Amino acid sequence: MAARELPCGRGAQAAGARRPPRTDAAPDIHLQHELLLPHHACARPRADGIGAALDPQQPAGPRGSVPRAGDAGRAGLRPGQARDLRRRAGHRVRLGPPVARRALARGVGPAGAVSVQPVLVLHLAGSAGWAGGEAYLLKLASALDRDRFTLAVAVPEPGPLVERLHALGIATYHVPLADRLVNPRALVVLVRLFRSLRPAIVQSHGARSNVYARLAGRLAGVPVVLSTVHNSLFDYEVSPGRRRAYVLAERLTSALADRVIAVSTAVAHDLVLRYGIAASKVVTVRNGIAADAFAPARPPALVRDELGLHRDDRLIGVAARMTEQKGHRVLLDALPSVAARFPRMRCLLIGDGPLRPALETRARALGLTERCRFTGARDDVADLLAALELVVLPSWSEGLSFALLEAMALGRPVVATHVGGNPEVIDHDRTGLLVAPGDATALAGAIQRLLECPEEARAMGARGAARVRAEFPLGGMVRSLEMVYASALQGEVAKPAPSVKN
Structure with a gap:
């Protein structure tokens, strides 16, 4: 040709x-x-x-x-x-x-x-x-x-x-x-x-x-x-x-x-x-x-009902393409210790990609089948993120993540890795928490901290939303x-x- x-x-x-x-x-x-x-x-x-x-x-x-x-x-x-x-x-x-x-x-x-x-x-x-x-x-x-x-x-x-x-x-x-x-x-x-x-x-x-x-x-x-x-x-x-x-x-x-x-x-x-x-x-x-255009169309309670979740479930999640760079394996390895402390913890994995079959197999091997929901690619991500109690970004590498900016714009408290542009967005302990990449223990500890202190988590989310609007329009x-x-x-x-x- x-x-x-x-x-x-x-x-x-x-x-x-x-x-x-x-x-x-x-x-x-x-x-x-x-x-x-x-x-x-x-x-x-x-x-x-x-x-x-x-x-x-x-x-x-x-x-x-x-x-x-x-x-x-x-x-x-x-x-x-x-x-x-x-x-x-x-x-x-x-x-x-x-x-x-x-x-x-x-x-x-x-x-x-x-x-x-x-x-x-x-x-x-x-x-x-x-x-x-x-x-x-x-x-x-x-x-x-x-x-x-x-x-x-x-x-x-x-x-x-x-x-x-x-x-x-x-x-x-x-x-x-x-x-x-x-x-x-x-x-x-x-x-x-x-x-x-x-x-x-x-x-x-x-x-x-x-x-x-x-x-x-x-x-x-x-x-x-x-x-x-x-x-x-x-x-x-x-x-x-x-x-x-x-x-x-x-x-x-x-x-x-x-x-x-x-x-x-x-x-x-x-x-x-x-x-x-x-x-x-x-x-x-x-x-x-x-930031104002990225807004949910449905209330979080309705989204949770559609996902078959109980109102007492502690819902966390990640929205990212399923590749090695995004660190989903590290998140899965962190979840058993979080689940031991919070039996009602559930994790939403939003997105798709070449690693999805391997991640689903890993979740089963860790006994997380009932706790993890793989949603696949969705066009209602704002609705799903707004229904989460906190958002996790366990990446090995980031430039400056749109997913992070949008989660924060929704007022969600975030736990992310200290890589790339993440520290330029997250002021540790004020607008979110930063942990070392690949450290499942530290990631689990940060997630547990925000689940244990919902008032602190909400305050971080509010400060993060204000920062994104002011500094990243x-x-x-x-x-x-x-x-x-x-x-x-x-x-x-x-x-x-x-x-x-x-």
């Missing part, structure tokens, strides 16, 4: 999508750009680490496949579709990068300023499944200022992300990155797609996508190439050999990126101190959520990212915060 792919079909509504409401949350990046803000509002953004979300709502089931065809035009575009997208994005002529930066930057100046047509931002997703990077894309698509930016997404495979993007009017394109680690055909398809769409900005997500986007972006003459890192490869569930290959590829190609965006300060420090990426490339834009994340877009188009150089030391 020729290296051409057909765009997924319902993206033509992108330009006409309704503009989402804006919020005025302060940006969480370390760049100060007076050109981006009206002079009367040009407050200095708060510096945080170098640079200064998992939506747990799992899909209900598999979605339709992404259509493909072998002779639908360059990079799989329908006749005239690339021209239409470029026209909506204001690209009437092909410009060299220096000229393009200056011309396009005029269209992404201060919000509310007179601007040209919106510029095209093409995202390259790491997968089309459902995890933190994909939740990030969906949240961004729902909140990005469409008066200034037109969004499109290239996906490496069919999956639930595609239909969710289509529901928001976002065009998607299939590029076969997921076939294997090294894929020259995918690079050719990606270069053709970039040349056809002529985006002003390409932003990629995940180690493999970052490398391909940098190479293809420079070959295609894309004015701005941004890479996003959602988690550290040093903690991720890959073989040592593959990890070394990915880290080396990230390091060698990082010079081709205009910025490397970290979703937490912890990830940003890893990029500089462990990956060896230049600090001048790294900027932190922390994940955020629309979706509007702040999106406005910060828009500032990164504008500064990169202006050709400005990011400045590392002094807290990063070798």
Whole structure:
């Protein structure tokens, strides 16, 4: 088959999508750009680490496949579709990068300023499944200022992300990155797609996508190439050999990126101190959520009744994809001692994934069959989380967890591991409890403490909800990212915060 792919079909509504409401949350990046803000509002953004979300709502089931065809035009575009997208994005002529930066930057100046047509931002997703990077894309698509930016997404495979993007009017394109680690055909398809769409900005997500986007972006003459890192490869569930290959590829190609965006300060420090990426490339834009929009539709009592639970049951739970990274095995190992202290304890395991059969077998072996409920993937996660007495996040690795932010936004007390961006969200003993990863005894002790002290747990939950609303709003994340877009188009150089030391 020729290296051409057909765009997924319902993206033509992108330009006409309704503009989402804006919020005025302060940006969480370390760049100060007076050109981006009206002079009367040009407050200095708060510096945080170098640079200064998992939506747990799992899909209900598999979605339709992404259509493909072998002779639908360059990079799989329908006749005239690339021209239409470029026209909506204001690209009437092909410009060299220096000229393009200056011309396009005029269209992404201060919000509310007179601007040209919106510029095209093409995202390259790491997968089309459902995890933190994909939740990030969906949240961004729902909140990005469409008066200034037109969004499109290239996906490496069919999956639930595609239909969710289509529901928001976002065009998607299939590029076969997921076939294997090294894929020259995918690079050719990606270069053709970039040349056809002529985006002003390409932003990629995940180690493999970052490398391909940098190479293809420079070959295609894309004015701005941004890479996003959602988690550290040093903690991720890959073989040592593959990890070394990915880290080396990230390091060698990082010079081709205009910025490397970290979703937490912890990830940003890893990029500089462990990956060896230049600090001048790294900027932190922390994940955020629309806290008030993540609300239960049913009362907790009704949810508990539907689950067949007694009103006296002490219900705890976790909402995460069932992979090694999320630490479900550690939680199961902690539960017998919790159950010995609280016989009415029940645990809800929300989500699905490749480890589910093994986890169900482990629960049976530990005598937890009657205490553990495996719900599978659900589309009512807010209802389920609101019915819990406390939420557990026993991960081995996190960037900055959307699941954690959303549990806290609901006022649920949380017990999480001291990894990645978790300590940036949880103030230990005030907005939740932190324990060492892999320590089932410490995890059980923290769970028992909150079950024994419900007043303390409720107070932690209330403080956590307030913190998420104040410090991790979706509007702040999106406005910060828009500032990164504008500064990169202006050709400005990011400045590392002094807290990063070798």
